[in-house]
Amino acid sequence: MYCLLRRFLFLALSFSFFFSVMTKSEEIPISQASLLMKAQSPGPPIVKVVLREDLNKKILIALIISSTLLCFTVVFLLYLLLWRYRNIKNSFTGIKQKSDSVKSVNTKPIVHKIDSVRKGTIPVYEYQLLESGTNKFSESNLLSRGGNGCLYRACLDEKSSVTVKKLDGGGETDIEKQFENEVDWLGKIRHQNIISLLGFCVYRQTRCIVYEMMQNGSLESQLLGPSQGSGLTWQLRMKIAVDIARGLEYLHEHCHPPVVHRDLKSSNILLDSEFNAKISDFGFATVLMTQNKNLNRASEYLLDGKVTDKNDVYSFGVILLELLLGKKTVEKPSSEPESIVTWAVPKLSDRANLPNILDPAIKGTMDLKHLYQVAAVAVLCVQPEPSYRPLITDVLHSLIPLLPVELGGSLRIL
Numbered sequence: 001m002y003c004l005l006r007r008f009l010f011l012a013l014s015f016s017f018f019f020s021v022m023t024k025s026e027e028i029p030i031s032q033a034s035l036l037m038k039a040q041s042p043g044p045p046i047v048k049v050v051l052r053e054d055l056n057k058k059i060l061i062a063l064i065i066s067s068t069l070l071c072f073t074v075v076f077l078l079y080l081l082l083w084r085y086r087n088i089k090n091s092f093t094g095i096k097q098k099s100d101s102v103k104s105v106n107t108k109p110i111v112h113k114i115d116s117v118r119k120g121t122i123p124v125y126e127y128q129l130l131e132s133g134t135n136k137f138s139e140s141n142l143l144s145r146g147g148n149g150c151l152y153r154a155c156l157d158e159k160s161s162v163t164v165k166k167l168d169g170g171g172e173t174d175i176e177k178q179f180e181n182e183v184d185w186l187g188k189i190r191h192q193n194i195i196s197l198l199g200f201c202v203y204r205q206t207r208c209i210v211y212e213m214m215q216n217g218s219l220e221s222q223l224l225g226p227s228q229g230s231g232l233t234w235q236l237r238m239k240i241a242v243d244i245a246r247g248l249e250y251l252h253e254h255c256h257p258p259v260v261h262r263d264l265k266s267s268n269i270l271l272d273s274e275f276n277a278k279i280s281d282f283g284f285a286t287v288l289m290t291q292n293k294n295l296n297r298a299s300e301y302l303l304d305g306k307v308t309d310k311n312d313v314y315s316f317g318v319i320l321l322e323l324l325l326g327k328k329t330v331e332k333p334s335s336e337p338e339s340i341v342t343w344a345v346p347k348l349s350d351r352a353n354l355p356n357i358l359d360p361a362i363k364g365t366m367d368l369k370h371l372y373q374v375a376a377v378a379v380l381c382v383q384p385e386p387s388y389r390p391l392i393t394d395v396l397h398s399l400i401p402l403l404p405v406e407l408g409g410s411l412r413i414l
Helices: 002-026 030-039 052-099 105-111 127-133 173-186 219-224 234-254 299-304 309-325 340-348 368-381 392-402
Strands: 142-145 149-155 161-167 197-203 206-211 269-271 277-279
Touching: 127 149, 127 161, 127 197, 127 206, 142 219, 161 173, 173 197, 173 206, 219 269, 219 309, 234 269, 234 277, 234 309, 234 368, 234 392, 309 340, 309 368, 309 392, 340 368, 368 392
Parallel strands: none
Antiparallel strands: 142 149, 149 161, 161 206, 197 206, 269 277
């Protein structure tokens, strides 16, 4: 572009210089004309006199032509600069849409329902970007399966990886409400042990929620998956328990008004690359009292639908039992399902037999005093009477002394 510009300028200046030289070459003074006549063949003398009007006319023509070329050159240059600016702007916009998010017309009904989205604080991802990042939601990128959907690893570009939860049954009323509720709550809550929301996607009947990257999937997949809990040492399990308790304490004690999760279970506890635990799936979170049945939930919740912070404490106790025993939430030794609470609580009171029912992956790897204390906390958390259950703050203060300092506790190992 710059070479072309220099050529135009060179032509303009050359043309102007040419005309100026021509006018000077034709302008012959009378005194010099007599000398020229002597050198010519004899004949009547011819004297060429250039009138001043002709000289001015030629100079004016040269200036007009030069100015015209210069104007065309400037206009052409401005056009090229404008064209280049538009290309750069379009390229930047394309990159930004791919790396951040692009709002779609399909999200309009959601935007009007979710307060955080209306305020513009939550990005909206394109479905094609998430589909490409997960290789069309392939099994190779599957992190874990949950009750309402699956978690996938998504690589949006070379430096950006996220976790995508794809909900099953998109478009159904219940799923739609859970989706809107979770996006709304996570758009407001910020804590190191609460999953960070990066955005969401609405595409036809598909609903996706984009979390921060959680490389180790869910706690359930770690305990009950192919590894069968072998990657979770006793200390890591205590760290996970403390992380969950800290997240719950934030919801119960530091949110205004207090938030009750209502669906706390091992499949909703996500683990990052360093096994830091974060609470996810806020589809049922509320500060109100509603009813929903699940064997993980407290008896009073199942009977009359009353919701208090003690419901989450009960669910935490169930997770604590899973960390100790490495068993499923609901055991099925016969045709009738049996709650892990019903199965485990009588056995936990027998200290002599307690080490024998532990998860084989951690058997014999902990101080028995610590084991007894954790078992006692779990039993208190799953008490049928809500008033007998401790506050989550008390649970947290009971567990922190069992966790080494380097993992976020107060235990100093000599």
